[in-house]
Amino acid sequence: MSYLTHLECSLCQAIYDPDQLIRVCLTCEHPLLARYDLPRAAAALDRDEMKHRPNTLWRYHEMLPVRDPCFRISLGEGGTPLLKLNNLGRLFGLPYLYLKDEGQNPTGSFKALGLAMAVSRAVELGVKEFVIPTAGNAGGALAAYCARAGVCAHVYMPQDAPLINILEVQMTGADLHLVNGLINDAGREAAVDAQVGGWFDVSTLKEPYRVEGKKMMGYELAAAFNWELPDVIIYPTGGGTGLIGMWKAFAEMEALGWIDSRRPRMVAAQASGCAPVVKAFHDGAEATEPWPNAATIAGGLRVPVTIGGRLMLQALRESNGTGVAVPDHRIQAALSLLAQREGIFVSLEAAATIAALEDLISQGWVHPDERILIFNTGSGMKHRLMLT
Ligand SMILES: *Cc1c(COP(=O)(O)O)cnc(C)c1O
Numbered sequence: 601m602s603y604l605t606h607l608e609c610s611l612c613q614a615i616y617d618p619d620q621l622i623r624v625c626l627t628c629e630h631p632l633l634a635r636y637d638l639p640r641a642a643a644a645l646d647r648d649e650m651k652h653r654p655n656t657l658w659r660y661h662e663m664l665p666v667r668d669p670c671f672r673i674s675l676g677e678g679g680t681p682l683l684k685l686n687n688l689g690r691l692f693g694l695p696y697l698y699l700k701d702e703g704q705n706p707t708g709s710f711k712a713l714g715l716a717m718a719v720s721r722a723v724e725l726g727v728k729e730f731v732i733p734t735a736g737n738a739g740g741a742l743a744a745y746c747a748r749a750g751v752c753a754h755v756y757m758p759q760d761a762p763l764i765n766i767l768e769v770q771m772t773g774a775d776l777h778l779v780n781g782l783i784n785d786a787g788r789e790a791a792v793d794a795q796v797g798g799w800f801d802v803s804t805l806k807e808p809y810r811v812e813g814k815k816m817m818g819y820e821l822a823a824a825f826n827w828e829l830p831d832v833i834i835y836p837t838g839g840g841t842g843l844i845g846m847w848k849a850f851a852e853m854e855a856l857g858w859i860d861s862r863r864p865r866m867v868a869a870q871a872s873g874c875a876p877v878v879k880a881f882h883d884g885a886e887a888t889e890p891w892p893n894a895a896t897i898a899g900g901l902r903v904p905v906t907i908g909g910r911l912m913l914q915a916l917r918e919s920n921g922t923g924v925a926v927p928d929h930r931i932q933a934a935l936s937l938l939a940q941r942e943g944i945f946v947s948l949e950a951a952a953t954i955a956a957l958e959d960l961i962s963q964g965w966v967h968p969d970e971r972i973l974i975f976n977t978g979s980g981m982k983h984r985l986m987l988t
C-alpha cells in the first residue's frame with residue numbers, strides 16, 4: 601500500500617486530490633509535490649526490515665504513489681550499485697570518493713526511474729496516451745515503459761539528438777517527431793499536439809510523479825551509506841528532477857526517523873554553454889532565467905529553460921551547496937579519465953561532475969576527510985559516436 605495523501609503546490613501550497621489526473625498547480629502553474637502520511641509511515645515502516653526486500657525502484661513502495669501493485673510497470677529499474685572510486689580518489693587525494701551508477705538502469709539512463717513511476721501512476725489513473733519533449737534519454741525511457749504497459753507514446757526530440765535515442769524510440773513503435781530546435785522548442789510543439797490529441801504530457805516537473813521515481817536515488821544512497829548521508833553530492837543538473845527528488849527524499853527519511861538532520865552539500869554541475877542554475881545560484885537569484893544559445897555536447901544538460909529552477913536553488917542554498925559550470929573540452933577529458941582509471945564509461949553529463957569536482961578541489965571547497973558522491977546518470981554506451 602501507499603501512504604500518499606495529497607499533492608501540494610511547491611509555490612503557493614495549494615492542496616490537490618492525488619487520485620485525480622493533474623499536472624501542475626491550477627492557480628500558479630508551479631510543480632506539484634506528492635505528500636505522504638509520514639507519522640503513520642514512521643510508525644509502520646522499519647528501514648532495516650526493508651533491506652530484505654528485492655533491491656529495485658519499488659523496495660520502499662509505501663513511499664511511492666502507485667496504490668495497486670498490478671500497476672507497477674517495471675523493467676528491473678533501481679537498485680544500482682554504489683562504487684568506491686579508489687584509483688581516482690588516490691589521484692585526487694580524496695580517499696572517500698564514490699559513484700552511484702545509475703547508468704546500469706533499463707534504457708541506459710536514470711530517466712527510467714522517473715518514467716517508470718510517471719507511466720505506472722498515470723496508467724493507474726486511466727491514461728492511455730502519453731507525450732514527452734526530450735533531449736533524448738527521457739524519450740527512450742517513456743517509449744520503453746509505454747511499450748511495456750501497452751499504451752501509446754509520442755516523443756518530441758531535437759533532430760540532432762544522439763542516433764541511439766532516435767533508434768530506441770523507433771524500435772518500440774512510438775510516434776517520433778524530430779524537431780528543429782532544443783528541448784524547449786520540442787516542448788512547445790508537444791504541448792500543442794497534446795492539447796489537440798488529449799495526450800498526457802509528462803514533461804519534466806509538469807506532472808508530479810517523475811520526481812517520485814528519481815527521489816528513490818536518495819533512499820538508495822542513504823541505505824548504501826548505512827543511513828549516514830555523504831558530505832557532498834555532485835549532480836549533473838538539467839531539468840533538475842534528480843536534485844529536487846533527492847532533496848525531498850532526505851526530508852521524508854528524516855520524518856520517518858531513518859536519518860538525522862545532517863545533509864550533504866548539494867552541488868549542481870552544468871556545462872558552461874548552458875548553466876542557468878549555476879548562474880542563478882551565484883547571482884543570488886530566486887529563479888532561473890532562460891539561457892540564450894544553449895550549446896554543449898552533454899545533451900541532458902542542454903536545458904535552457906526549467907520550471908524547477910526555484911526548487912533546485914532552494915536545495916543548493918539550504919544545503920550550503922554550490923554550482924559549478926565546466927566547458928565541454930573538460931567534460932570530454934573527465935570522461936576519459938574515469939574510464940581509464942576506473943573502467944567506468946559514464947554519460948557526458950556525469951563526466952561534468954568529475955570536472956566540477958576538480959574545480960572544487962582546487963578551490964579547497966572539498967576536504968580529504970569528506971565522503972563525496974558523484975552521480976553517473978547514464979551509460980556511456982548511449983553517446984553519439986565521438987571520433988577524437
Ligand atoms: C536528463 C539527464 C540529466 C539531467 O537530469 P535532471 O534530473 O533532469 O537534472 C543528466 N544526465 C543524463 C544522462 C540525462 O539523461
Ligand SMILES: [Zn+2]
Binds near residue numbers: 630
Ligand atoms: Zn500553486
